[in-house]
Amino acid sequence: MMQNAKISTYQFLILVTLFTIGTSILIVPSGLAAKAKHDAWIVAIVGMVIGLVVIGLFCLIAQWFPHLTFIQMNEMILGKWLGKGVSLLFVFMSFIYASSLLFYSGTFLNTHLLPNTPMASLNILMAIIIVMGVHLGLETIARSAEIFILVFFVLFFFLVLFISPEVKFENVQPIFEAGTKTVIQSTFPFIEVTSVNAIVLLMFFPVNVNNRKQASKSFFIGYIIGGIVIIIFTFLSVSVLGAYSTAAEVFPSYELAKRINIGDFIQRIEALMAGLWIIALYFKTTIYFYASVLGIAQILNLKDYRPLIVPLGMIAAVLSLVIYPNVVYQQNWNQTTGIFLSFSIGVFLPLLLVAVYAIRKKQLKKAPESS
Amino acid sequence: MNKCLFAILILSLFLTGCWDRRELNELAIMLAMGVEKVEEEYQVFAQVVVPSEVSMKGSTGSTKVTLYSAKGETVYEAFRKMTKDSPRKIYPGHLKILVMGEELAKEGIGESLDLLSRDWEIRPDFYVVVTKDTSPSEILNTTTNLESIPANKMFNSLQMSEKAWSGTKSITLDELIADLISDGKQAVITGVQLIGNSKIGSSKKNVEMVSPAASIQYDHLSVFKGDKLVGWLTEEETIAYSYVTDSVKTSVRRISCPEGGDATIAIEKSHSDVKGYIRKGNPEVDITIKVEGNIGSVECKMDLNDLGTIAELEKIYEKEKIAIINKTIDTLQKKYKTDIFGFGEAIHRANPKEWNKIKDHWEEEFSNVTVNVNVDLKILSTGTVNNSFLEEIKD
Amino acid sequence: MLKVIGILLIAAAILWKEVPPLLEKKDKKELVVFSILLTIGVGLSMALGLGKPIPNPLDFLTFVFKPIHDVFVR
Known part of the structure; x- marks a missing residue:
């Protein structure tokens, strides 16, 4: 059924990059600066390095059964019922995140660009294009990502170029004041959004990637590119806005775009720059949504996942309006519950799989041939 | 089918921005804002451009700007109350200069600045000044020569005197807030004075004279401790x-x-x-x-x-x-x-x-x-x- | 009321678009799952449209993860 879709390793790399940047671009600088102050960018670097280990874990798991998605793998390794139970949690997580990302795009537009527009209409519009994307399939999503990544990096390049005169190095000094403990502590949210949640990529990696050997490599490269973009954003936010404002702003990177002023001529271009956030958010949400739709179809052993897209899109749009009563609840929830949810699905579950696989190795080796 | 879809897509272009549309003729563009404390209440002033006077055609020769003011217990409340007087909604996106009253500065400016950093329309790149021996209303009431819009005059002469003379210091809102919260640096704000007769200064007569009866001048630098003004340099x-x-x-x-x-x-x-x-x-x-x-x-x-x-x-x-x-x-x-x-x-x-x-x-x-x-x-x-x-x- | 009619119209449009191919292929299971999800979707949107409170799934998660959180943070 859906195994037929094939994307190239390059397309996969782009999807990984966009997934890594996704929400992080909006919220990570603020979260990091709240704890690590002006050392936020160091935290981002450390977080990226640790994140590579997590990505390594995913690649390790993926290569055991290159023709199975994560859901099927759970069933294969943990047995039918336990596997289905765990998969259900996984699907639940990615579905919740899909609607929470819808909420992000809604609040972002609502706070900065369209304050009088009801959030419901913004979310529904976004949900419609996501549903369309998933309906057209993974190949179409990957191809459009290939086009939009160019737009993204052109905008990104100009943003960095135009904001660089505003950089004040005093704002990041003294370097490494936070100390090792604070740095390590504050990396967790960063690892969560950038790498741990990337477990949903296992829904089409390496199954739908045409060159499976190269795919792991592009997973790493894509992650590193995305990580560097976020490190640059964090550094710019702290050095231009200062640690306090970065932490106080809800969307510091947008504030960054507001500060652009080249000779009183190139200024007030933040609305254009908003394209950056919308592109990244769109692809991350689509991947989450794709993973949850495909996941449900596979748990229930359906032949086709397409009939489920529209009803689920409807539910996601409604949930996006309900799950977070306000921004403060969202920030609080992310810190207390979201991070544990992500870590148990994205780190604990893979480690469990590794342990069970090591025990059942011989038994499992025979299984694929017989099935 | 495709043609139909195409037509619908084209037509939808005319529907853009239903909720967030704002027509230029419904906005009053505020270039300068004044905040003052009067008997436990904030009094907020907005110097607004009169579009018909600024345009080349159709100018009737009256003043190019007009001043609205309102009182309220918070700055935001006062700001919105201005619509009782103003026929259009005050649009702060092009704000160039914020004039704080000396009395308010002595009591603390922190509370009144919060709105300005929170509101989505306001960009934090305007200058902040404090009045010395005068009030924001007098400063914003003065007509000016050469730059016919007083807010532009204030903005440009602050920028110029900083560049050419260095006896003034321009502070934008984001710099001011950064200084206010810093442990190791206190804030300063340039003072602004009214020289001459404020009565004539507010009328158009003022700019008809070669040397105006009243003029706005920058002088002295106010020194802050925390968010309270403690003295002048x-x-x-x-x-x-x-x-x-x-x-x-x-x-x-x-x-x-x-x-x-x-x-x-x-x-x-x-x-x-x-x-x-x-x-x-x-x-x-x-x-x-x-x-x-x-x-x-x-x-x-x-x-x-x-x-x-x-x-x-x-x-x-x-x-x-x-x-x-x-x-x-x-x-x-x-x-x-x-x-x-x-x-x-x-x-x-x-x-x-x-x-x-x-x-x-x-x-x-x-x-x-x-x-x-x-x-x-x-x-x-x-x-x-x-x-x-x-x-x-x-x- | 307008909202309810709108939601029902949308639901009808979805049914009209999605159901015939499923019937043609005789995918009973898909049809069942599709109907259940669509019912939930329509139900939730109507509740939202009429301003009825909707239980927040995040509160459930908070309840589940609270003990773990407390162990780690303390």
């Missing part, structure tokens, strides 16, 4: 402040000639470096200011062809500058006890561990900081002539 002290904080672009400075009389040095470039460190448990600060300049005018007799004279002038300048800077720092250490130079931040950058120990009682520590000032002037040229013609005048 004189012009000379303001210039010294600009040198220390590295915000001098160009300036001129009178110095005394070796044998009496005056000369002027035109400063073309200045760079200051503030280094803090802890020596034997005591905070110390080194200020190194490197200045490049030309001889701007000579009003005394001396031989400029002599290398020694140049060196001598450089020495005199350096000595006088160091004295002024020391005096300014002394005023702040002894009289106001507030660290507007950011010495605390300099020490923080250099020695974060020690800084964490002293930052809670930095206010007292600041008064005892040893400051070593070092000024180095390089005179590059003598203008278009060498020796002054004064040399040749026989008396």
Whole structure:
């Protein structure tokens, strides 16, 4: 059924990059600066390095059964019922995140660009294009990502170029004041959004990637590119806005775009720059949504996942309006519950799989041939 | 089917922005804003452009701006209440200058600034000034020459005087907020004064005169402790402040000639470096200011062809500058006890561990900081002539 | 009321678009799952449209993860 879709390793790399940047671009600088102050960018670097280990874990798991998605793998390794139970949690997580990302795009537009527009209409519009994307399939999503990544990096390049005169190095000094403990502590949210949640990529990696050997490599490269973009954003936010404002702003990177002023001529271009956030958010949400739709179809052993897209899109749009009563609840929830949810699905579950696989190795080796 | 879809897509272009559309003829563009405290309430002023007067055609010759005001218990409330008077909604996106009342500044400006950093329409790149011996209403009521929109006049003359004279300091909202929250730096805001008769100043008559009856002038620099105004610096002290904080672009400075009389040095470039460190448990600060300049005018007799004279002038300048800077720092250490130079931040950058120990009682520590000032002037040229013609005048 | 009619119209449009191919292929299971999800979707949107409170799934998660959170943070 859906195994037929094939994307190239390059397309996969782009999807990984966009997934890594996704929400992080909006919220990570603020979260990091709240704890690590002006050392936020160091935290981002450390977080990226640790994140590579997590990505390594995913690649390790993926290569055991290159023709199975994560859901099927759970069933294969943990047995039918336990596997289905765990998969259900996984699907639940990615579905919740899909609607929470819808909420992000809604609040972002609502706070900065369209304050009088009801959030419901913004979310529904976004949900419609996501549903369309998933309906057209993974190949179409990957191809459009290939086009939009160019737009993204052109905008990104100009943003960095135009904001660089505003950089004040005093704002990041003294370097490494936070100390090792604070740095390590504050990396967790960063690892969560950038790498741990990337477990949903296992829904089409390496199954739908045409060159499976190269795919792991592009997973790493894509992650590193995305990580560097976020490190640059964090550094710019702290050095231009200062640690306090970065932490106080809800969307510091947008504030960054507001500060652009080249000779009183190139200024007030933040609305254009908003394209950056919308592109990244769109692809991350689509991947989450794709993973949850495909996941449900596979748990229930359906032949086709397409009939489920529209009803689920409807539910996601409604949930996006309900799950977070306000921004403060969202920030609080992310810190207390979201991070544990992500870590148990994205780190604990893979480690469990590794342990069970090591025990059942011989038994499992025979299984694929017989099935 | 496809044609139909295409037609619908084209038609949908006309539907854009249903909720967030804002037509230009429904907006009153506010260029200057004033905030003042009157009997426990905020009074907010908005200087709004009158579009028909600014356009070339259809101008009836009345004033180009109009002033709305309203009172409220919070700034935001007062701001919205203005629509009781104004026929259009006040749009703050092009705000250029914010005028704070002196009384309000003495009580604390923090609360009134929150709205301005929170509202999505406002961009934090406008200048903030404080009135001295006058009120925001008087300042915003004054018509101006040359730049017919007073807010533009205020914006440009602040920018220009900072560039050419350095006796004022432009502070944007984001810089101000950064200073207010910093542990190791206190805020300053330029003062603004009304010179002349405010009654005539508010009418169009004011700009019909060659020398207006009332004019807006920047002078003095207000010094803050926390978010409260505690005093004013004189012009000379303001210039010294600009040198220390590295915000001098160009300036001129009178110095005394070796044998009496005056000369002027035109400063073309200045760079200051503030280094803090802890020596034997005591905070110390080194200020190194490197200045490049030309001889701007000579009003005394001396031989400029002599290398020694140049060196001598450089020495005199350096000595006088160091004295002024020391005096300014002394005023702040002894009289106001507030660290507007950011010495605390300099020490923080250099020695974060020690800084964490002293930052809670930095206010007292600041008064005892040893400051070593070092000024180095390089005179590059003598203008278009060498020796002054004064040399040749026989008396 | 307008909202309810709108939601029902949308639901009808979805049914009209999605159901015939499923019937044609005789995918009974898909049809059942599709109907259940669509019912939930329509139900939730109507509740939202009429301003009825909707239970927040995040509160459930908070309840589940609270003990773990407390162990780690303390």
